Amino acid sequence: MTIGGGRGPVGVRTVAAMLRVEAGLSAPEVAERIAAGKVNDVPARSSRSVGEIIRANLFTRINAIIGVLLIMILSVGPVQDALFGGVIIANTLIGVVQELRAKRTLDRLAIVGAARPVVRRDGRPVTVDASEIVLDDLIELGAGDQIVVDGVVAEADHLEVDESLLTGEADPVVKEPGDQVLSGSFVVAGGGAFTATRVGREAYAVRLAEEASRFTLVDSRLRAGIDTILRVVTWMIIPTGLALVASQLLVNRDDLPEAVRRMVGGLVPMVPEGLVLLTSVAFAVGVIRLGRRNTLARELPAIEGLARVDVVCLDKTGTLTDSRMEVVRVDLLQQSAPIEAVLGVLGAMDGRLDAIAAAYPRPPQWTVRDRTPFSSARKWSGATLCDPSGVTATWRLGAPDVLLPPGHPVLAQVDAYGAQGLRVLLLAKEDSPAALVVMSQRLRADAADTLRYFAAQGVAVKVLSGDNALSVGAVARKLGLEGASVDVRTDPIDLDASIFGRVGPREKRDIVAALQARGHTVAMTGDGVNDVLALKDADIGVAMGSGSPATRAVAQIVLLDNTFAALPAVVAEGRRVIGNIERVANLFLTKTVYSVLLAVVVVLSRVPYPFLPRHLTLVGSLTIGIPAFFLALAPNAERAREGFVGRVLRFAVPAGVLGAGATITSYLLARRVYDGNLAAETSAATLTLFLVALWALAIIARPYTWWRLLLVLAMGTAFAVTLVVPFLQDFFQLELVGLRAPGQAVALAVAAGLLLELVTRARPRTR
Incomplete structure (x- = not known):
């Protein structure tokens, strides 16, 4: 029912x-x-x-x-x-x-x-x-x-x-x-x-x-943050890149090919080439993973949005309880009324009354003269019926506290059933109560675990139901959801309450809007027509696959197998996307910052750019490209937080400054040691930059798991192999000569890494 x-x-x-x-x-x-x-x-x-x-x-x-x-x-x-x-x-x-x-x-x-x-x-x-x-x-x-x-x-x-x-x-x-x-x-x-x-x-x-339903990334705070970062980066790159081009053409005026190589070597790492790509990949993988759970994300930002939700509004029927009900008993209030026959006719007329239709077959020779279908606003349906003897009467079936005036003695009996979590409908003949139809509501097996998950994650749950507040409250408490109950028809709406009864479509919409006005990010779940307005206005609308076509049409997420327990998986997928892209953005922006600063110092010092493109390809691949791909797709349960751009810049700027400072110092000291051996000078600078970038990766990869630790160690080992294998030495033009310059390179990298640790630990953390 x-x-x-x-x-x-x-x-x-x-x-x-x-x-x-x-x-x-x-x-x-x-x-x-x-x-x-x-x-x-x-x-x-x-x-x-x-x-x-x-x-x-x-x-x-x-x-x-x-x-x-x-x-x-x-x-x-x-x-x-x-x-x-x-x-x-x-x-x-x-x-x-x-x-x-x-x-x-x-x-x-x-x-x-x-x-x-x-x-x-x-x-x-x-x-x-x-x-x-x-x-x-x-x-x-x-x-x-x-x-x-x-x-x-x-x-x-x-x-x-x-x-x-x-x-x-x-x-x-x-x-x-x-x-x-x-x-x-x-x-x-x-x-x-x-x-x-x-x-x-x-x-x-x-x-x-x-x-x-288009596959899109619009209206995504994460994407908006990345676009902001890219705009800032673009304005940094343009003047710096032009100055670097002029500088290298002047410094290497006798060797144009070398000038081009050094110029390109300085420009390539300024571009955060993988940031947008990995964001798209992370979202796409999220769609695939949710699809395996029969969850349809109509819009990609919905995955991210649900991870930011701090209030989930639920419709009781079809979400916390199974949509099917069973008639437990019928209390006669008019002993002579043909209750079973009337229920049989009304049940056969309305597909929503399947529980009553199953309990009471439609009797023969009863005719329908007029009818009023059920609506969520009215909370009752009715019909004018003519029995086999020709007697005509108007019957209504619906919410007792809507059909009866306040204080009616029958309502006390209704409340007693509601306190047990039972559903009660009143059958009225003309304006007189004729019978109470009492039905059981079967709890969904996965509802309690899902509610506990949201409680553990600090997400408030609000039950918005058209049913009696006592009945809804009893069901919610059986599932472990505590909190005050509010009847929106008679009580002032308290947004701190957990259970709202007798909520119509418009009231659901108003409650969602009031929560949003308080600054909450609200998700609404439902399966019925009365949920459509609230689903449409909520930050994230979640519909059941068996719900009405209207609810599925307006929802951003559809749970095709009708399993409320799928919501934690959607939340977890959103958190994975947001948290991992933030890690990846830290790496890419660190590279952009140190690349721009290196270019500025080179321009001012009028020296050859310290790297060829192959050196920065090696460093970037081992400290950013390869690790970022794994980090972007890894599990991540950290709760989504505001201030994405600010947090990324608070890490990337000091990391980039320290990396550039240590690298250019190592390069200038090596120029004194090697006096014109450009390959040896570049190698010392490359060693310093790699070690600082690897240290930044080690910080970003925390907290460590076995695979994250293995990832950092594997990148360090790969660089070490490059330094000792003759073919790779020649291929990447790396040559560490003597101990003085390499020792200085390592010392500078360690000093920069320790300073980065201090800066990182001093950063304010918002949980």
Whole structure:
């Protein structure tokens, strides 16, 4: 039973079946329209096309810069100095492959979670994909259905449509035959059918769906922070790069190829080439990992957003409890009333009353004269029934505290059942209570563990339910959720409370907005039509896969297997992305800072740039490129924090300054020792820079696990091997001569590393 939330698994089309008058299109008419192209053949895209993925990863501003520098190096040789081009190619290929994998996952899950409307053809209801609807199709409507194309109402039985996603107005609109319905709206009560008048790209829903479900990184705080960093870096690089170009052409005026090599060697490391790429890869891998858990992330920032959430608002039915219920008992309040027969008729009319329909079969010879379908705003449904003897009466079934005045003696009995966690509906004849229908609610097996997870992570949980506050509170306490209960109809709303009862669609929306106004990041989960407005306005909307098409349409995350326990995995995936990209950004920005400072000092000192491109390719690969790839994809459970850009700069700037200072000092001292042996001078500077960069990596990799420690040691070992293997010495042009300059290089690196430790430990940490 799912009154007040969700749709029952049986009887959903009862209203439409009762109204079936028109036969709809015939098979030849459908074929004719398909041949004429009058079909809703624009699929909602969940990802970029293959061509767009390749173009987006290949034709980037950073690749253009590196490509020009690569051409310049290839024109003067040798090939060792063009290794940085191979790194860019490898990174681009990794980005394309990972995003293609994410595309396959998104496309597969989008098909599973897509709305499948029911159309009437040859007089029979047929379930089709939204893309198979043709012009003039007759589409049936039931409560919770999303309207996927524009049309005109043909049949209506108390049909109420919510157009808030189009107009912003939350009040449902009653639709009669001849009225227009627009795609993007959804049914909140009643049923009927409408004729499709605009399909394909002419329908509003297509544009809405394409924008809502596109594989995108927009509106991401993480991406916005990275863009801010890149803008700052760009303004640093432009003047420094121009000065370095002029400097090396003047210093090496007798050797143009050497001037080009030294100039390119100074420019390449300034570009944080892997930062944007690894961000995209981390998000793409997140999509793949969540897809394995049958969780569809319609927008990539949703993964990041849920990791920042500090309040989760839950609908009880379908989230904490199973949507199916069972009638436990019926307390008669009017002994002579035909309670079982009336419940049988009402249960057969409404698919939401599947528990009552299962307990009481519909009796013969009862007729329905008029009916009022259930809506979350009313919290009751009703009908005027005529029994076999011809006696007519109006019956209502719904929330007791809505149908009865405050203080009515029956409400005390209702509260007693509610305190036990039982669900109670009142059956009223005319204006008199006739019976109480008591139903059990089965708790979801995974709900308690999930609530404990959120409590341990400092995430507040608010239950927003249309049910009686006592009943909701009893269910919540069984699951270990403590806190005050509020009945929003009678009590002032206290945002510090944990349980809110008798919450309508508008009240859910208002509570979410009030929490956001307090500065909270709010996630809303639900499966019913009454959750749509709150899902839409929450920072992150999470819908159950079995929920109404309307909830799935507005949610950023859809739990396709209806498992509330999947939420911790989504939170963990977001934290992994945010935390790891921050680690990676520290490494890339440290390289940019020391590269810019080295260039500035070289320009002012009028000396040859201390490195060839091959040296910085080696240092960058071992201290940034290879480690960053592993760190970006590693598990990370640290809670998301504000101030991403500030924290990155507070590490990268001092690390870069210390690295540049130690390196240029080592280089200038080596020039005195070797007096013109440029290879030996460069080797001493390379040793210093590598050791400082490795020390920075060791700090970023903390807290250590076995693989992180192994990663740092492996990078150090690889550099040591390069120094001792003759072929690699020649290939990278590294030559440590004597002990004095190498000793000075190591001493300077150790001093810089110790200072970096002091600076790092002195940084304020916000938890």
